[in-house]
Amino acid sequence: xxxxxxxxxxxxxxxxxxxxxxxxxxxxAQREVLQHLVTSAQYTEFGRKYGxxxxxxxxxxxxxxPIHEYEDIKPYVERLMKGEQNLLWNTPITWFAKSSxxxxxxxxxxxxxxxxxxxxxxxxTKDVIALYYNFNPESDVLTGKGLIIGGSHQVxxxxxxxxxxxxSAVLMQNTPFWGHWLRTPELSVALLDEWExxxxxxxxxxxxxxxxxxxxxxxxxxxxxxRILEITGKQNLKEVWPNLELYIHGGVSFTPYREQFEKLIGxxxxxxxxxxxxxxxxxxxxxxDEEGMLLFLQHGIFYEFLPVExxxxxxxxxxxxxxxxxxxxxxxxxxxxxxxxxxLVGDTITFTSVYPFKVKVSGRIKHFIxxxxxxxxxxxxxxxxxxxxxxxxxxxxxxxxxxIYFSDEGNGGHEWLIEFEDQPADINLFTYELDSAxxxxxxxxxxxxxxxxxxxxxxxxxxxxxxxxxxxxxxxxLGGQHKVPRLSNDRKYIEEIMALI
Numbered sequence: 001x002x003x004x005x006x007x008x009x010x011x012x013x014x015x016x017x018x019x020x021x022x023x024x025x026x027x028x029a030q031r032e033v034l035q036h037l038v039t040s041a042q043y044t045e046f047g048r049k050y051g052x053x054x055x056x057x058x059x060x061x062x063x064x065x066p067i068h069e070y071e072d073i074k075p076y077v078e079r080l081m082k083g084e085q086n087l088l089w090n091t092p093i094t095w096f097a098k099s100s101x102x103x104x105x106x107x108x109x110x111x112x113x114x115x116x117x118x119x120x121x122x123x124x125t126k127d128v129i130a131l132y133y134n135f136n137p138e139s140d141v142l143t144g145k146g147l148i149i150g151g152s153h154q155v156x157x158x159x160x161x162x163x164x165x166x167x168s169a170v171l172m173q174n175t176p177f178w179g180h181w182l183r184t185p186e187l188s189v190a191l192l193d194e195w196e197x198x199x200x201x202x203x204x205x206x207x208x209x210x211x212x213x214x215x216x217x218x219x220x221x222x223x224x225x226x227r228i229l230e231i232t233g234k235q236n237l238k239e240v241w242p243n244l245e246l247y248i249h250g251g252v253s254f255t256p257y258r259e260q261f262e263k264l265i266g267x268x269x270x271x272x273x274x275x276x277x278x279x280x281x282x283x284x285x286x287x288x289d290e291e292g293m294l295l296f297l298q299h300g301i302f303y304e305f306l307p308v309e310x311x312x313x314x315x316x317x318x319x320x321x322x323x324x325x326x327x328x329x330x331x332x333x334x335x336x337x338x339x340x341x342x343x344l345v346g347d348t349i350t351f352t353s354v355y356p357f358k359v360k361v362s363g364r365i366k367h368f369i370x371x372x373x374x375x376x377x378x379x380x381x382x383x384x385x386x387x388x389x390x391x392x393x394x395x396x397x398x399x400x401x402x403x404i405y406f407s408d409e410g411n412g413g414h415e416w417l418i419e420f421e422d423q424p425a426d427i428n429l430f431t432y433e434l435d436s437a438x439x440x441x442x443x444x445x446x447x448x449x450x451x452x453x454x455x456x457x458x459x460x461x462x463x464x465x466x467x468x469x470x471x472x473x474x475x476x477x478l479g480g481q482h483k484v485p486r487l488s489n490d491r492k493y494i495e496e497i498m499a500l501i
Contacts, residue, residue: 011130013130013133013134015126015127015130016130016131016134018298019127019130019131021298022297022298023294023297023356026297026321026355026356026357027320027321027322029297029298030297030302030303030320030321031058032298033297033298033300033301033302034058034061034302034335036300037300037302037335037336037337038052038055038061039052040089040090040337041088041089041090041339041341043086043090044086044087044088044089044090044339045076045086045087045088046076046087046088046339046341050064050065050341051064058320061335062304062318062342065341065342066342067306067316067318067333067342067343067344068340068341068342068343068344069343069344070108073088073340073341073343076088076339077096077109077111080093080096080111080162081096081109081158081162081164082159083159083161083162087339088111088338088339088340088341089111089113089115089337089338089339091113091114091115092113092114092161093111093112093113093338093339094161094162094163095111095112095117095162095163095164095170095174096109096110096111096112096158096162096163096164096170097109097110097112097164097165097166097167097170097278098110098164098165098166098278099278108278109164110278110279110338110340111338111339111340112170112338113337113338113339115300115337115338116280116300116336116337116338117170117171117174119299119300119337120280120281120299120300120301120336120337120338121171121276121280121281122171122175122176123281123299124276124280124281124284124296124299125281127284127296127299128248128272128274128284129141129142131284131285131286131294132246132270132272134286135286135287135288136270139245139246140212140243140245141212141213141245141246142182142212143210143212143243144209144210144211144212144213144243145182145183145184145206145209145210145211145212146182146183146184146211146212146213146214146215147184147185147202147206147209147211147213147214147215147216148168148172148183148184148190148215148216149202149214149215149216149217149220149221149224150166150168150169150172150190150191150216155169155170155173155191165191166278167276167277167278168190169191172187172190172191173187184205184206184209184211185201185202185205185206186205189201189202189205195220199220199223199224199227200227202224203224203227203228203231204231206228207228207231207232207240209241210241210243211241211243211244212241212243212244212245212246213244213245213246213247213248214244214246214247214248215247215248215249216248216249217249217250217483218249218254218257218261219257219397219398219483221247221249221261222257222260222261222264222397225237225264225265226264228240229264235266236263236264236265236266236267237264237265237266238265238266238267239266244265244269245269245270246269246270246271246272247261247265247269247270247271247272248272248274249271249272249273249274250273250274250275250276253361253378253379253382254271254273255382255383255385255386256382256385256386256389256396256399258271259389259395260395260397260421270288271288272284272285272288273285273293273360274293275293275349275359275361277345277347279334279336279338279340279343279345280299280300280301280334280336280338281296281299282295282296282301282332282359283295283296283358283359284296290358291352291358291360292351292352292353292358292359292360293358293359293360294356294357294358295357295358295359297321297357300336300337300338301334301335301336301337302334302335302336303320303321303332303333303334304318304319304320304333304334304335304342305318305319305320305321305323305324305330305331305332305333305349306318306330306331306332306333306344307319307328307329307330307331308329308330308331308348308365311331311365318333321354321357324351324354324357325351326350326351326352326353326354327350327351327352328350328351329348329349329350329362329363329377330348330349330350330351331344331345331346331347331348331365332344332345332347332348332349333345344365346364346365346366347361347363347364347365348361348362348363348364348365348377349361349362350362350379360379361378361379362377362378362379363377363378363379363486363487364378364485366489367485367486367487367488368487368489369401369402369403369414369487369488369489370489371403371405371412371489372403372412372448372454372455373444373448373454374442374444374445374448374455375442375444375445376401376414376438376442376444376445376487377487378486378487379441380438380441380442380445381399381401381438381486381487382486383437383441384434384437384438384441385399385418385434387433387434387436387437387440388424388430388431388433388434388437391429391430391433392424392425392426392429392430392433393422393424393425394420394422394423394424394430395420395421395422396418396419396420396421397419397420397421397465397468398418398419398468398483398484399416399417399418399419399484399486400416400417400468400484400485400486400487400488400493400494400497401414401415401416401417401458401486401487401488401494402414402415402487402488402489402490402491402493402494403415403489403490403491404456404459405491410456411452411453411454411455411456412454412455412456413455413456413457413458413459414455414458414459415458415459415461415494416434416458416459416460416461417461417463417467417494417497417498418460418461418462418463419462419463419464419465419466419467419468420462423462427460427462430460431457431458431459431460432457434458434460435449435457435458438458463497463501464501467497467500467501468484468497470500471484471496471497471500472484474496474500
């Protein structure tokens, strides 16, 4: 199998020149993508409605087509799921990705075309491999198996031709034949719906394999690693899989988890961050030593960036790549070869680099705390948790936070529910360090905390292990890409979780 490495590395280099083309010509690449999208969809119902045949510039496209959220496209989706075609895209839509990036009770069904599978999701995966081999040309990652910890939803038939599942299920069902050779476990285990059974079968069936890479959300990957170590009696994962060299993660910030992974794996490996959503494969790290993910600019997606202060306005204004600024929060708006048009994804990003354009996910438009003008986003809270852990020796498994409203008893503040892997010796010291770190990364929070005038010291509650899992199970959201919302601007989630204690 080692003979594969030089051949794979050569193939990766051949792909690299195409990647370098859109890296070096980003504005041109994006203009070409939009032209192709509009031309392809001009005779669809949506294209006729908005006059795609007469749209020849980015400016005219933005003037003609309003920004859409899921509720706006839902009527089209419902018709597509009943079998109508040529509504949003000009080729048949027979797959839908059931969105699982939020614990909302409402499910979203994102249309998936053959083009979005091949030119976006699968091409994005191949480009990650090409970029990784460019960074590490001696890698043996494809001489073994990639352990994929996918979602927990079975594929569901709507009718004879139409099906849905979470994104990982859709991708696995449509994976090219070569992909199955490189993946573990087998499909029947990967798509199990009951999460506790799935973890056990994942562990039992993959231990004997030569696993060289792991892909999955950090929280559930940790659960699996711990179970594997229990079964094998090994001290760390490198004793189980000595050729493990890569962990690919996404969905949540890796910052609070890195220390645990390094301890459980037992030897240095490469950690790569991806931005892969139901709506498309958006970005991936091309250099594990640098913060930020390279934005994929020629994968069937045209990007616009909405300054967060524009969100909620009657006529919100977006900007293109040529206008973005570093370290400013933007909501992502996409038009795609899956039939999404000026669609607000819901994530917020910041640019860590321009030319090349690199981004990091900073949060969700609706996942933040701004009850008192403090504008705390997930990027802030992840950094603050990591800093408090470093200062106190604690290790955090998961957390959520929400506002404490003003009352007769005192000022407002933030309440944090935290599941610790290793609790701090002094919870008050942890709270102090958390508060200090938030002040350091967010000047609005610092101003509101000044002399406790607007915000008092946060309240931190250490939860027993398993409470978040119980809550997710109670919502029917256990496993896969489902995760506890880091931040909420109201107390709905936190009150539900507190009720379980």
